[in-house]
Amino acid sequence: MKKIALLVASAVLAMHAHAASSRPSWVVNQVYTYNHQFAATNSADLATKMSTMAGSPFLFYRGTDHVFMQDMATLPASLYTSVQTGYTWLGGDTHIGNFGSNRDSSGTQVFAVGDFDEGYLGQYVWDLRRLAVSMILAGRENGIADADITTAINTMVGAYLDKMDAFKGTGDELTFQLKNGNTSGAVQDTISAGASDSRSSLLSKYTQLNGSARVFQTTSQLVPVSGATYTALVNSMSGYINSIAASKQYAASYYTVKDIRQKLGSGVGSLGKLRYYLLLEGPSSSTSDDVIVEMRQSVSGAVATINNGKLPASSYAYNEGNRVARTLKAQLINADVLAGYTSANGMAFFLHEKSPWQQDIDLAALSTAGKPNTAATYLGQALASAHALADQDYDATVVSYSIDKQVTDAVTSKSSFKSELANFAYDYATQVTLDWQAFVAAKNAGTPLY
Template sequence: MSSIRLSLLALALTATACAQAPAVAAGARKDWVVQHIRDHNHPYAASARGELDTKLATMAGGPFAFYRGTAHLFFEDMNTLPASNYASAQTGYTWIGGDAHLGNFDASRDSGGKAVFKVADFDEGYLGQYLWDLRRLAASLVLAGRDNGVSDAKIGTAIDTLVGNYVDKMADFKGNSGESSFRLSKDNTSGAVADIIAKADGKTRDKLLSKYTEVSGGARKFQALDTLVAVSAATRSGLISAMAGYVSSIAESKRYPASYYTVKDVRQKLGSGVGSLGRARYYVLIEGGSAQNSDDAILEFKQEAVSAVAVAAPGRLPASAYDSHQGLRVARTAKAQVSNADVLIGHASIGGTPFYVREKSPFQEDFDPAKLDSAGKLDTAAGYLGQALASAHALADQDYDSSVVSYSIDKQVSDVVTSKSGLKTEIRGFAFDYADQVELDWQAFVEAYNAGTALY
């Protein structure tokens, strides 16, 4: 019996003694799941009921969708489940993304113009065990693989590939600065990953602008779309006022002339993401490099909150590292984990609410887990996922900011993984057992959702 099965059994036996501890059976854990989901969503109930309704309906669609919307449940469990055999105090200070799953990778052109495959979501960025990202990603392979009809045996092989490539790439980085030049591009990938890199590289700014905007009377503005809605005069004014703070959050060496950031139009963006539904998201159309309409840019302002990882590692990322501003925390994670990061990454506050700001990239292609519909496709992609995750962790250590992480994470991880096969076995066992728990939690959620239980 694997370590997580033993731990879940222990939790089940002690559930009556500790009401906060999740139990193994859906019935025993249902109240816990429902309460935590409601508590997580309730802060947005007054301002975003429609978005929360969309979120709950999406989560009801299947275990993987549910998993995407409940990173907070995952870290509640990481707070109670036993540690790995391949962890140390030092590896517990890895700058992790916190929500590693198949849907949180993409391909896009970096600031140097090269199309690359990489991690792509930083909302939960925080300091924690590298294994938490690896565990969460591996469990997502099980859930998405089952959705795609891949057998558990073949999914297990893909998890071994994921872990093996992660460990090997960390070993490659140990003792050198290889992570600073490492890229997953069309030159060193194949399969679904190579496909989305090619798609990202083939995109144009004109195509993105045509999707969301139109030119009328010589001026570009947002189209009237169901997913782009007009904002109040007060919200528009707040966004325009926040631009000065946003621009000042960008390093002076990476700022464009002030005219670049001139606001042309503003809309609220609806229906994006899963876990972040309910938080405010705005698209801001700005002038770009010239007065011509062809080089306008779209900024995305995304409301941020405390990282879910903090439940399992409270205070581990000092507030001083992000000036107690959750938008800055996310922006710093994005810049730490990606080489040649978007030069428009920054943060802002609107009415005291923190926002992460980035460009809505014209050259981005999201990674679609549904494309991994065979054992071969899943296994090939898993190798690149492991390498991309290793790259993110290795970049975000002393080489990025020694005041946050004061040593080499690639060295610490490589040293603590004394048996690659042992770590593969451990992560594989965790992934299947935790995916089974997610499926039970999803069933409990759907039962509550269909019964009309208040979930926000």
């Protein structure tokens, strides 16, 4: 009887894992400490970041993955985890705004996870929790009732678990993709919107012809770099090219740098990290097929701060940009062949194509009750696909388990797990709102935030 009572008490604790509390000093210190590392090199983006995060609890949440992961280290764990599921290769910042569509290297437009900066090993439930909380915050911002948000969360979790169960023992994850033909609603719209884009429209947005040469435009968000920086970035290209598998490398002329700009104002959580756009020659000397590569500063991820050593630095050549690139390659089928890494000016960088066909899910389109629920199925399936691909199927020296099997075996009650996750998400959404209020008060008071 005592054992049963203990199990019941543990279940109640896990289902209501977080009693929200006011913690203004701690939150402000967390924001300052994380962002101060970028203050000397990119204070302009940090000012933008603070103003953006003050806009709403959801935007604050997007900019404070490091706070969320600190809480994951101290809050009660899910009942439905195991030692083995702790080796899931996470996205690490899996909120609803980090899903979208893109053209894979085979030319297929697919819907999938779309951000890899925080990639690291940890408990699969951390990605699910972060996604569920974001669904509450974004849903409330869109005027969706909590009852309908709960339905969507349950749908997302159910789709994730069902897909992991379907992957278990089959290898189906190696071919599963969300496309136009097996999706609907806002997700299908996201796929169609991305497929209708073109390279010419992307080049028109960011570049111009200067005589017979194509160069970047200069705007408030596309800023020329110093001569020293330009030279350092060009010199780093050899390291980048060598980071790409020989079988996926193009001719050397493809990577010829034609122009460089610093890109300001992109993203929320990544604001503060140096971001450059490099205009490359591409497959021919024609200006119509030039390629834009994004080169983004990479630092130790938020998951690593609470799970340090789980993913050995030797597995990503001691370069944080490689950790990001490896996460992308692990979690996607037919991944971007331009994904790679290098170092410049003593910093690590992740590089990938600024794709003409990349399209984020339009959160404003999820503004009526049924739409988030429809999208939730594909969010859960996309996350399951990412987790299941990035296990022993990708690199057994990093993850030696079949994660789809381990997760399926760990979740002994789908209904109880759904309740646990939803209860956690609502409790934590309340905490985020309190933290946001403390942040806004500190910002308005002139408290240094970076």
